[in-house]
Amino acid sequence: MVEVKLEGITKKFGDVTAAGDVNLTIDDGEFFTLLGPSGCGKTTTMRIIAGLEYPDAGKVIFDDKDVTQLPSFKRNTGMVFQNYALWPHMKVSDNIAYGLNVRKTPKNEIKRIVEETLELVQLGGLGDRFPSQLSGGQQQRVALARVLVINPAVLLLDEPLSNLDAKLRVEMREEIKDLQKKLGITTIYVTHDQEEAMTISDRIAVQNLGIVRQVGTPHEIYNYPVDIFIATFIGRGTILEGQVRAVDDKARVMVSGKIICGVDTSSNLSDGDAAMCVMRPENFSLEDPGDAANVLEGTVEWAAFIGPYKEVKLNVEGRTVLVDVPPETPTGIGNKLRVYIPHSETIVLSKGEIA
Amino acid sequence: MGGQGLKRTPLQEYTERLRREFDWITIVQTLVSYGMLFVFLLAPLASLVGRAFLFGGEFSLAWFVDILGSPEYVSFSSRGGRMFEVVRGTMYLWGYDHGILLNSLIVALSVTILCSVIGVVVAMLMGRYNFRGKNVFKVIILIPLLATPFINAFVIGKMFNPRGGLLNYIFFDLLHLLPWRVDIDGLVGLIVAQTLSYYPIVYLNVLASLNNIDPSLEEMAENLGARGLRLFRTITLPLFLPGLMAGAIITFIFSLEDLGAPIGFIGARANPLAKKVASYQIYSNFAEALAGGISPKTIALALIILLTTVVSYFIVKRITALRSYAMLSKGGRWSPRLRTPAWWIQAAIALSMLVLVLFAAMPQIGTFLLATTDWATSGTLPKHLTSEYFVSLSTNPDVLMAITNSLVYSLIAVFIMVIVGSSISYIVAKRDIPGRTVLDALATLPVAIPGVSLAVGYFLFFSSGWFRGSLFDPLVDPAILLIFAYSIRRLPFMTRSVFAGLQQMDKSMEEASMNLGASRVSTFIHIVLPLIVSHVIGGAILSFVYSMAEVSTSVTLGALREDRMPITFFISQMVYGLAAVGSVSIGAALCVMLMTVQITAMAISNYVLKQKVSFLGV
DSSP: OEEEEEEEEEEEEEEEEEEEEEEEEETTTTTTEEEEETSSSSSHHHHHOOOOOOOSSEEEETTTEEEETOOOGGGGGGEOOOOOOTTTTTTTHHHHHHHEEEEEEEEHHHHHHHHHHHHHHOOTOTTTOOOOGGHHHHHHHHHHHHHHHOOOOOEEEEEEHHHHHHHHHHHHHHHHHHHHHTTOOOEEESSSOHHHHHOOSEEEEETTTTEEEEOOHHHHHSSSSSSHHHHHSSOOOOEEEEEEEEEESEEEEEEETTEEEEEEETSSSOTTOOEEEOOOGGGGGOOOOOOSSEEEEEEEEEEEEEESSSEEEEEETTEEEEEEEEEOOOOOTEEEEEEEEEEEEEEEEOOOOOO | OOSSGOOHHHHHHHHHHHHHOOOHHHHHHHHHHHHHHHIIIIIHHHHHHHHHHHEETOOHHHHHHHHHHTTTTOOOOOEEEEEEEEEETTTEEEEEHHHHOHHHHHHHHHHHHHHEEEEEEHHHHHHHBTTTTHHHHHHHTGGGGSSOTTHHHHHHHHTTTTTTHHHHIIIIIIIIIISEEEEEEEHHHEEEEEHHHHHHHHHHHHHHHHHHHHHHHHHHHHTTTTHHHIIIIIHHHHHHHHHHHHHHHHHHHHHOOOOOOHHHHHHOOOOOOGGSHHHHHHHHHHHHHHOOOOOHHHHHHHHHHHHHHHHHHHHHHHHHHHHOOOOOOOOSSOOOOOOOOOOOHHHHHHHHHHHHHHHHHHHHHHHHHHBBBBBEEEEESSSOOOOHHHHHHHHHHHHHHHHHHHHHHHHHHHHHHHHHHHHHHHHHHHHHTTTTHHHHHHHHGGSSHHHHHHHHHHHHHTTTTGGTTTOOOTTOOHHHHHHHHHHHHHHHHHHHHHHHHHHOOOOOHHHHHTTOOOHHHOOOOOOOOIHHHHHHHHHHHHHHHHHHHHHEEEEEEEGGGGGGGOOHHHHHHHHHOOOOOTTTHHHHHHHHHHHHHHHHHHHHHIISSSSOOOOOOO
16 A cells, blocks of 8 residues: 655646646555546546556655556556456456566466455456446446455556445445455546546546646545636536625625625635635535525526425526525515525635636 | 756656656567568668669669560560450460560469459448348358468469369359350459459458447438438448458458469469469579579569559558548447338349359358369369379378478467567657657558568578578578567567557546556556457457468478478468479368368357457558
8 A cells, every 4th residue: 555646747748737736645554536528638637646547747756665656567556447347357356466467476366356346346247248248237246346456555446336326336336445445455546527536536636628626535536626627627616706895704795786605715815806705505404504695585486396395597687596495495487585694604716817 | 945956957847758668578678670671671671672673783673674674574464364355165265375474473463453442342242232132242252261271272273274163063054154265364364353352351340430430421412302322422432432442452462462362273283374473473482492592573573563552552551541530429329321122133142242252152062072072073064073192181191291381481480479569559659769760661561561562571581691501591491580570470460460459449548457556567467468468369360360361471482491391381382383293282181281270270260369360451
């Protein structure tokens, strides 16, 4: 198990920057996720760690050892490909044994490890099948088993669940998380699915246009996004634009003649800046929460019953605000509603480009 | 943190990349591929070019001026021949002699146009209509592709002989359908023989293109009101045009370099007009090579032919590359646009197809008759069956020697092609090294090179300089050169097949292996080779078949030493009539053997390896 460090990693494909000065430290045993929209460079960053791509500049360091120029086969990383890359001409057991054969592990040892690993990923007894005879979920487990047997220093998972159906995806991500905890293996996970990233990761790096915008725990990323891209990419929310009037312990923003107070999560606002207030629908309540809160009043434009709550679009002086309310709330179109959101749960960010 | 201090210069980056890319297997593959292409393709062609411009030890265009200025080669007025002339109840169709070079071009262009017309019509019928017996036609339409070198033209010459030719007998004497007998010979004979052999090449290429057209494109046009000829002209034709051009250019090259038809016709009819084409002139000059080398004029002629084919090939390749439209809705399965017309139209289609196929299969049927009966000497119709010619295949020591020679040459050539062809395809498909595109172009080049020109190049390069008197010297022993000539000429079959296999293989297959710790060499052996093995075998089978049936270098270089002759040279001798009367039947028996090998190989390819036999094309 190792600590993985990226220092100033830069990689361009023609004019497209896949990685722009990426600096990351992934701790030993950590479950770390690279999250971002498709084409943001997260897969390239992972392939650079695996040694399948070489950076134009920067260093890849495993535990103080510079491996930047080391070919993939000397790095001892275990990569699970998006399409699994199972070799169709080999049985499941031969696919799994491959890395051990390369390492010249004794035959009887290989047999034992393969059996054990098949059990570990719940594929006991399927070793004699060919990959084409397995279901998508089973193929996924074989791909995982194939890299686990070599005790990789780092486990690399490139959108491993994207080819599975929704239900299986949830099952598999729990399984992967359990397995990772049990083995304590440093894991880097690439996904574009923010929900998946939230539920599975110790820490997340959000990447866009090759640049890492924020690194933090799921909680930090969700509640304290440092820029408007992250605030909008992750979770639902309403954005109200305005101008900063004052910044002290709170940021006070003038939004169409009304002051809205919130937290300056990026700590870079000053008076007069154009700003955006981000409000998560689930942070609204119908009753005054007691502590300092912004109050919005509007009429119902649209409402949808989700189950545990109702999603309502409120028209507040010409702007639409998304609010979750208890399911029993009367929400006929045109109904008047007054909602509260605590200052501490209102995020104020400077108006950057929403890239 | 400092991205700046870690930046490498472009040169450092480049050398680093090279170091990573060039592990030893890549180095070996690159060196072997380039080495073989250099010594056995580029160097001989270079010496052909060099010698053609040499006059009295200096650079000169003299030989070209000589050729282009002499009516023997280029003559705009006719120097003889007969066309639509009716003399004493026989219509003569020979064509007019416009000089060797013009004759070659006229024949090649005529064949290309005729093949294109027939090929497109047949492809449209097969690709757009359902009719009874279609599945049978699908197979028998390919009969002309079966190799019957020399004998096919011999049969056509025999059939159209005004004195006792079978077709004249049926249509004039028996059915009285023709007002006179028809004598097809000379240049027209070449055109007929070549058209019948080559139209399936155009047909296959066009059909492949047609089947690749998304039906919704034509349906959309119909939806907008285009029908019939308009639909064909505005939508269908432009979309299959790349396939047509690919087939047409191959036909043009094949016709220009063909020796089978001239030699076969001369064997059948001895009309000197059939000799007046460039390929035959170069071939016949090889007979003098033993005495004192090839004449400079022949060298220049070989170069002119070479330039014509290579330039037209690359122009067409360029155009088709620009016009090959990627169909947008790729990958999805679609049902082709097949119409089932009224019964009487079906009957008309089937009938005209039957006539065409019978006519086109005539050489193969005739070959079979020559080999199994006394037809060679009996006149219009065969009188009785005989097995003596097949028996002679195993008893005649010359025949046995020719078969053994061809087998040995072809097998060694296949071995070379497997090594070199797989290496080239792998580098071109999967590796990012400098010189990759050059390698790709060089490996495709042999398609465009006339065998006779290559033979001249081999002769010039290997019978002089360092190689003089060595085992590579064709005057000492042509065997090694024949092996390499086969390897070079059939290499595109191999690379195309392997390349197709490699393209189907996702790069993650290799990456997963290297990620697990396997080196590139080990990855190549354990992952890449097993995944493309059926393509390698498929390519090998195809290369083997076409090596056994190779004509141009076999009858030129192969003529230089009797105990080294390959099958095709032996057949040409039998047809030429240098041996005893009726010996052509032994040649026919050999052709039947070649066809059997070919059918077996195709069957293995199709049914065992589940591979579509790759077609000839750009």
